[in-house]
Structures are given as structure tokens and as C-alpha cells.
Amino acid sequence: MLTTLTDPTLLRSQNFIDQQWxxxxxxxxxxxxxxxxxxxxxxxxxxxxxxxxxxxxATAFPAWSRRTARDRAQIIKRWHALILANEQDLARIISxxxxxxxxxxxxxxxxxxxxxxxxxxxxxxxxxxxxxxAVPGRKMLVLKEPVGVVAAITPWNFPLAMIARKIAPALxxxxxxxxxxxxxxxxxxxxxVRLAEQAGLPHGVLNIVTASRTNTPAVVDAWLADARVxxxxxxxxxxxxxxxxxxxxxxLKKLSLELGGNAPFIVFDDADLDAAVDGLMAAKFRxxxxxxxxxxxxxxxxxxxxxxxxxxAARVGALHVGPATEPAAQIGPMINARAVDKIDRHVRDAVDxxxxxxxxxxxxRTGDGPHYYAPTVLVGATPAMAxxxxxxxxxxxxxxxxxxEDEVIRDANDTPFGLxxxxxxxxxxxxxxxxxxxxxxxVGINEGALASEAAPFGGVxxxxxxxxxxxxxxxxxxxxxxxxxxxxx
Numbered sequence: 001m002l003t004t005l006t007d008p009t010l011l012r013s014q015n016f017i018d019q020q021w022x023x024x025x026x027x028x029x030x031x032x033x034x035x036x037x038x039x040x041x042x043x044x045x046x047x048x049x050x051x052x053x054x055x056x057x058a059t060a061f062p063a064w065s066r067r068t069a070r071d072r073a074q075i076i077k078r079w080h081a082l083i084l085a086n087e088q089d090l091a092r093i094i095s096x097x098x099x100x101x102x103x104x105x106x107x108x109x110x111x112x113x114x115x116x117x118x119x120x121x122x123x124x125x126x127x128x129x130x131x132x133x134a135v136p137g138r139k140m141l142v143l144k145e146p147v148g149v150v151a152a153i154t155p156w157n158f159p160l161a162m163i164a165r166k167i168a169p170a171l172x173x174x175x176x177x178x179x180x181x182x183x184x185x186x187x188x189x190x191x192x193v194r195l196a197e198q199a200g201l202p203h204g205v206l207n208i209v210t211a212s213r214t215n216t217p218a219v220v221d222a223w224l225a226d227a228r229v230x231x232x233x234x235x236x237x238x239x240x241x242x243x244x245x246x247x248x249x250x251x252l253k254k255l256s257l258e259l260g261g262n263a264p265f266i267v268f269d270d271a272d273l274d275a276a277v278d279g280l281m282a283a284k285f286r287x288x289x290x291x292x293x294x295x296x297x298x299x300x301x302x303x304x305x306x307x308x309x310x311x312x313a314a315r316v317g318a319l320h321v322g323p324a325t326e327p328a329a330q331i332g333p334m335i336n337a338r339a340v341d342k343i344d345r346h347v348r349d350a351v352d353x354x355x356x357x358x359x360x361x362x363x364x365r366t367g368d369g370p371h372y373y374a375p376t377v378l379v380g381a382t383p384a385m386a387x388x389x390x391x392x393x394x395x396x397x398x399x400x401x402x403x404x405e406d407e408v409i410r411d412a413n414d415t416p417f418g419l420x421x422x423x424x425x426x427x428x429x430x431x432x433x434x435x436x437x438x439x440x441x442x443v444g445i446n447e448g449a450l451a452s453e454a455a456p457f458g459g460v461x462x463x464x465x466x467x468x469x470x471x472x473x474x475x476x477x478x479x480x481x482x483x484x485x486x487x488x489x
Contacts, residue, residue, distance in 0.1 A: 001093075012190035015207075030042060035368045083164075143480070148176075152170070193206060264412035441460045
């Protein structure tokens with residue numbers, strides 16, 4: 001797929017530091033998860049590379065932060081226009097290194113681009129406050145100012161959208177950025193930065209380094225120890241998020257952490273079953289189930305359990321598994337062998353404890369590669385199973401039967417995580433009761449597609465804190481300054 005790029009210069013194989021494309025001492029191979037073939041190599045950066053990136057960002061910050069909001073917005077808008085103009089190439093890069101079908105990759109480009117456009121527009125709406133006069137002759141003002149240098153650390157499952165929705169608000173607020181994409185999917189991030197370069201970002205405003213799983217701690221630790229880096233924004237696992245929070249304490253950095261999830265999907269007896277199945281298909285099987293807001297536990301009330309499972313199994317069994325090069329593909333490869341092993345372990349554990357496979361439940365070899373798992377529906381799931389407590393991160397829908405509303409609320413909340421939850425009901429009183437009772441940062445009510453650039457995205461409990469998207473997402477890259485001027489009378 002990478003040999004058919006309209007603009008081959010988007011395929012970058014170097015770090016971008018202080019407006020220069022530069023190498024590191026070691027190299028990191030990037031593979032296609034559909035085949036396991038090496039498709040490129042990029043720098044395997046170290047602490048020195050990370051420090052050089054931070055130096056560039058710190059030097060660039062004063063001038064960038066002093067630019068007018070309109071000036072910053074115009075550059076970000078040019079970046080957005082270039083993203084849309086190159087959407088086919090960007091989608092090919094995503095599919096080649098991450099594996100998702102092309103139609104999903106195109107959707108990701110447009111979704112990620114929507115954050116860039118949104119924050120370009122929000123840049124000109126940054127406003128403070130004039131506080132009502134409390135003492136004669138005194139004026140009190142509240143200003144919003146950029147926090148400083150931001151370090152963005154992003155995952156592999158949405159290699160364009162995740163980094164776009166971190167970089168765009170940082171730039172809009174007047175911050176400068178150092179970024180490190182996931183080792184599995186660095187090519188998409190490098191292509192995105194190439195377009196930002198073309199849009200006219202000044203020297204040092206945006207810097208990116210790539211690194212292997214082995215070298216990533218050295219890169220990130222260099223930023224954690226650097227007092228000039230004033231904010232960390234991270235999407236990934238809860239254990240890593242906790243590490244970042246601990247290590248940021250030494251310099252009291254601001255943090256945005258979008259961490260693990262264990263989303264419940266609840267179907268009540270009064271739900272529209274066809275709509276509920278549609279919603280679950282959209283929420284669960286997008287990107288092969290490799291999303292942080294995927295339903296991990298499907299709770300169906302006893303009165304509609306069998307009918308719902310029958311409808312769901314028919315839909316899931318019809319999904320086409322294959323590589324992104326197949327136009328009909330709906331479920332692509334998992335990211336690597338570790339991911340497939342975890343999915344299979346969860347299914348085997350569930351079956352050993354009494355669950356029944358309705359459809360799927362096995363590894364699939366297709367598209368010249370082994371990293372596939374059949375879309376799966378399990379019934380008879382219980383809280384004792386591993387899949388009830390760990391994110392499966394794959395195309396497996398375990399169905400739990402429940403009887404009473406209070407029972408399912410208790411089970412849905414019985415997790416340290418609190419990112420997203422979904423439920424289907426046509427009882428307006430129940431809708432308000434359940435929406436308020438669920439302990440998550442995001443709730444889908446009769447809706448399976450939640451994310452929007454205009455809405456705040458983030459969790460509670462061990463799913464993290466901070467928000468991405470919306471005006472709240474811009475606030476996370478700014479601090480508040482209070483000015484008090486006296487003797488005006």
C-alpha cells in the first residue's frame with residue numbers, strides 16, 4: 001500500500017527536531033500486522049534525542065505563545081486543509097502499519113482532522129474574565145495562558161486521531177510540543193508532522209521522536225525530569241499512566257491521562273433490540289475491538305436475552321475478516337501476536353468456566369498472516385472470568401444475563417475503571433436513573449458512537465483524568481492567571 005502513495009514524501013523515516021529531519025544512532029523496524037513483513041524503519045531514539053527535542057520546544061515557546069490567536073489558528077487551519085487533501089495517502093499509511101480496513105482508516109483521518117479544525121477555531125475563542133469590582137478602585141482580571149512545553153505520548157490503535165487531538169489543542173493554546181508515537185505505528189504520526197511542516201509551523205514548535213518499547217522509558221523519563229516540560233498528555237495503559245503521574249510529581253507537571261477501560265453495554269427489556277444490536281456492532285467491532293471505549297461486558301436483561309443473542313450472532317457471524325488490501329474486509333488483523341494471545345486466553349478461560357461460544361472463538365489465518373481472531377459471541381459470561389476484569393481489546397462480545405436494574409448497575413460499576421458505558425432503554429425515568437448511576441466519564445444512551453470533537457472525552461476512577469475535545473480539552477493546555485490592580489480611584 002505504501003508504494004501507491006500520491007505524495008511519497010509523506011513516508012518519513014527520521015525524527016523531526018527543530019524543523020530538521022534527523023536520524024538517531026539506532027533503528028526500529030515497522031511491520032505490517034497483516035503479514036508480519038517489514039515495511040519501513042525509523043529512529044530508535046534515546047534520551048539525548050528527547051532532550052534535543054525539548055530544547056527546541058523550549059526555545060520556540062516564547063515566540064509561539066506571543067503570536068495572536070488568529071495567527072496560530074490560520075496555521076492550524078492550513079494543516080487541517082492539508083490533512084483532508086492527503087486523506088487517501090494518510091489512510092494507506094494507517095492501514096499498512098496498523099491493519100484496520102481502508103474505510104476505517106479514511107474515517108480515522110477525517111475524525112482526527114475534525115479535532116484540528118475544531119481547535120483552530122477554538123484558538124480565537126480563548127477568553128478570560130473580568131471579575132465584578134469588590135473594592136472601590138480595584139480591578140480584577142482572569143487570563144488564560146499556555147502551560148508551556150507539552151509532551152504528547154500516543155497509542156497504536158488510532159495513530160492519527162490520538163496524536164491530532166493532543167497536538168491541535170496544544171498549538172491552539174500557544175504551547176509547543178514534543179511527541180512520541182507508539183512503536184508499532186510511527187509512520188502515520190511522522191506523516192502528520194510532515195503536513196504540519198508544510199502548513200508553516202515555525203522552528204521548534206512541533207517536534208517528534210520515535211522509539212522502541214525498550215528505549216521509550218529513556219525518552220519519556222528525559223521529559224519527566226525536565227522542568228521546562230510543563231504538561232504530559234498520554235493515552236495508554238493505566239499502569240503506565242500511574243508511572244507518569246508519580247514521576248511528574250517532582251516538577252508538578254499538569255497531566256491529561258486517558259487510560260484503560262472496561263466498558264459495560266446494557267440492554268434492558270424495554271430496549272429496541274435492533275437498535276441495540278446496531279449500537280453494539282458499531283461500538284464493539286470498530287477497529288477489530290481495539291479501542292479503549294469498546295464494550296468489554298455486554299449485559300442483557302433476561303426477558304430479551306435469547307432474542308438479542310440470536311440477532312447479534314447473525315450479524316457477527318457475517319463479518320468479513322481480512323487484510324486492509326481486501327475491499328470487503330470489516331475486521332483486520334490484531335496489532336501483534338501478543339494481542340492475539342491475550343484474546344485467545346480470555347476466550348479459553350471463559351469456556352473453561354462454563355461460557356459457550358455462539359459464533360467465532362478461534363484464531364483465523366488469512367491474508368498471509370497469523371494475527372487474526374474470528375469475531376466472537378460468548379454467552380454465559382460471569383464476573384469470575386478474566387474478560388470481566390481485563391480489557392480484551394479484540395473482537396469478542398461476552399454476554400452476561402441479568403434480571404434487575406440495581407443488579408446490573410452494581411455489576412457495571414464493579415471495576416476500577418470508568419471511561420465509557422452504554423445502555424439501551426425506552427423508559428425515560430430509567431434513562432435518567434441509569435445515566436446518573438453509572439460511574440464513567442462518558443455514557444452512550446441508545447447510541448453506540450460516542451466520540452466527537454465538540455464533546456469532552458475522558459474517564460474517571462482509574463481510567464484517568466483530563467478531557468480531550470471540546471472547550472474543556474483546550475482548557476487542559478492552559479493555566480489561569482489572576483491580575484489585581486489597585487489604586488484606580
